[in-house]
Amino acid sequence: MQILIYTEKTSPRMTYILDELLRERMGLEYEVVTDKQDYLQSPLPGICYGVTRVREDNEIHVPAAGLVLENEVKKVMPEVSVFEKIPVLFPVHGNGDFPFDIFSAVFYMLSRYEEYLPFEEDEYGRFPAALSLAHRNDFLEVPVVDHWTLMLERKLITVCPGLSFREKEYHFLPTFDVDQVFAVKDKPVIRFLGSALKAGDFSARWKIRRGLEKDPFDTFGLIRSIHEPLGLKPFFFFHTGKWGKFDKSMFPEKESVRQVIRDCDTWGRVGLHPSYRSHDEPELLRWEKERLEKALGRTVTASRQHFIRLRFPETYRRLLAVGISDDYSMGFPELPGFRAGTSRPFRWFDLQRNETTGLTVYPFAVMDGVLKKKYGSKGDEILRFLGVLKQKVKNTGGWFVQLWHNHTLSDWDDWQGWKHIYEEWLGKAIYRK
Numbered sequence: 107m108q109i110l111i112y113t114e115k116t117s118p119r120m121t122y123i124l125d126e127l128l129r130e131r132m133g134l135e136y137e138v139v140t141d142k143q144d145y146l147q148s149p150l151p152g153i154c155y156g157v158t159r160v161r162e163d164n165e166i167h168v169p170a171a172g173l174v175l176e177n178e179v180k181k182v183m184p185e186v187s188v189f190e191k192i193p194v195l196f197p198v199h200g201n202g203d204f205p206f207d208i209f210s211a212v213f214y215m216l217s218r219y220e221e222y223l224p225f226e227e228d229e230y231g232r233f234p235a236a237l238s239l240a241h242r243n244d245f246l247e248v249p250v251v252d253h254w255t256l257m258l259e260r261k262l263i264t265v266c267p268g269l270s271f272r273e274k275e276y277h278f279l280p281t282f283d284v285d286q287v288f289a290v291k292d293k294p295v296i297r298f299l300g301s302a303l304k305a306g307d308f309s310a311r312w313k314i315r316r317g318l319e320k321d322p323f324d325t326f327g328l329i330r331s332i333h334e335p336l337g338l339k340p341f342f343f344f345h346t347g348k349w350g351k352f353d354k355s356m357f358p359e360k361e362s363v364r365q366v367i368r369d370c371d372t373w374g375r376v377g378l379h380p381s382y383r384s385h386d387e388p389e390l391l392r393w394e395k396e397r398l399e400k401a402l403g404r405t406v407t408a409s410r411q412h413f414i415r416l417r418f419p420e421t422y423r424r425l426l427a428v429g430i431s432d433d434y435s436m437g438f439p440e441l442p443g444f445r446a447g448t449s450r451p452f453r454w455f456d457l458q459r460n461e462t463t464g465l466t467v468y469p470f471a472v473m474d475g476v477l478k479k480k481y482g483s484k485g486d487e488i489l490r491f492l493g494v495l496k497q498k499v500k501n502t503g504g505w506f507v508q509l510w511h512n513h514t515l516s517d518w519d520d521w522q523g524w525k526h527i528y529e530e531w532l533g534k535a536i537y538r539k
Contacts, residue, residue, distance in 0.1 A: 107150075108134075108150055109137075109151055110136070110148050110152040112153070112160060113154075113155040114140060116175075117175050117177060117460075118177075119174040119213055120174045120209070122453075123212055124136055126216065127212060127255060127258065130453075131272065133270075152166070153165070154166070156170050157170060157200070166261050166264075166265060167201070169198035169205075170198070170207055171196035171210045172207075173213055174207075179222050179223075179458065182223075184196050184239065185197055186245075189204070189206060192254070193243060204261070212254060212255075217455045218418055230382075231415060232415060232416065240444070241441065241443075246441060246444065249444045249502055252503075274503025276499065276503055277506070279468075279506070280532070281507060282329065282340055282342050282512055283379055283410060285345050285511065286345070287356050288324060289322050289323040322518035325512050325513070325515040325525075332528075336532065339374050339375055341408070342377070343376075343377045344377075345379040345381060346397045346398045347390065347394050348381065350381070352382035352413060353382050358397055364401045368401070376402060376408075377407075377434070378398050379409070380409055382412050385411070388420075391424055395428050407429060409430045411435040413439065416435045422463070426463060426465050431464060434468045437470040437471065437473065440476065442472040442491075443471065443472075446467070446469055449507070450505055451467060451468045454467050468507055471506055471507060473508070473510070478524075483522060483524065485523065485527040489534065493534060496535060508535075
């Protein structure tokens with residue numbers, strides 16, 4: 107059934123949010139009308155977006171704060187309130203069916219509006235999680251947009267009891283960033299000697315280099331053995347950039363490295379891990395992508411930023427320009443939670459150009475480094491936290507996307523015990539009930 111949307115004026119932002127909420131998330135078709143008489147005379151159930159209610163019945167009234175009707179980017183600091191025990195943005199007092207502007211709230215979070223405004227970046231040039239509205243108001247670990255979507259569905263049912271919505275089924279997606287395919291094997295001699303002398307374990311590393319022992323970062327066989335029986339296809343993001351202070355990748359031209367990349371693509375999925383350096387030297391991005399494609403033997407369309415160096419709108423524009431259509435960088439590297447307020451994939455809206463793009467964003471909820479910093483190797487506490495976060499996603503029928511590394515499962519150095527923790531977590535993560 108079609109839903110009629112009445113608003114005195116429309117905008118690209120309004121179209122974007124209606125597409126995301128009604129069409130993509132709910133599976134509904136809609137039509138926007140700006141003529142009040144046409145709206146009043148239609149028998150279709152309606153949503154009135156404005157200051158006051160228009161119909162006496164057969165209507166949901168969403169009070170307008172107006173952010174989705176604007177076209178410019180300006181300093182906006184939404185007030186945060188609570189409705190049905192969930193934090194909400196842009197509270198509006200009046201006779202609306204919601205005490206907040208749900209359209210403006212969703213747009214603010216999905217567009218990452220606050221990241222277009224001036225801010226004090228961290229040491230890596232990133233937007234700090236601590237500055238986010240979600241963290242400052244203690245709802246970073248709540249997928250608020252997904253909750254708001256369910257609120258709108260429940261309200262629509264009251265005016266159209268026979269309405270059915272697209273099923274929202276819990277999904278679990280394991281992903282791995284591969285900063286280094288190997289810790290020791292096939293590394294250039296100078297880099298091998300430097301790391302061995304620095305670590306003070308030359309003898310142990312020499313055995314690995316000679317092939318007498320398996321390289322600890324070569325956990326790909328293990329990853330396959332624990333994911334494949336569960337029907338899971340992990341996503342691997344390979345770093346193919348030049349060597350540097352924050353980039354320790356290996357040459358994908360080497361047969362051993364190329365073999366790992368191609369093998370992972372047969373039972374998992376492979377994407378690009380753009381280097382730290384490419385963030386500052388954008389011309390490297392295309393070269394790194396072509397380098398991975400040559401090793402892989404096919405076109406690459408997915409990526410995740412190294413160090414999660416994500417800046418708006420530059421990063422996503424650059425990815426689109428080289429043919430990336432799916433990005434997995436939407437998350438904070440220092441805190442768990444939902445950077446865009448959602449666990450579900452969504453299309454990126456370029457706020458400066460005021461247009462919907464062809465890039466689909468897949469948010470991740472947590473990364474291994476955050477857990478390690480907070481809990482060390484305390485498996486029980488890690489599993490407890492992950493279970494709580496997973497339940498928050500499952501309650502809204504969302505996607506649990508996690509970020510780990512191949513070296514996390516190596517049981518090497520300070521990652522001792524993490525292989526066991528991960529295997530135990532994997533069994534819990536896929537459980538849908």
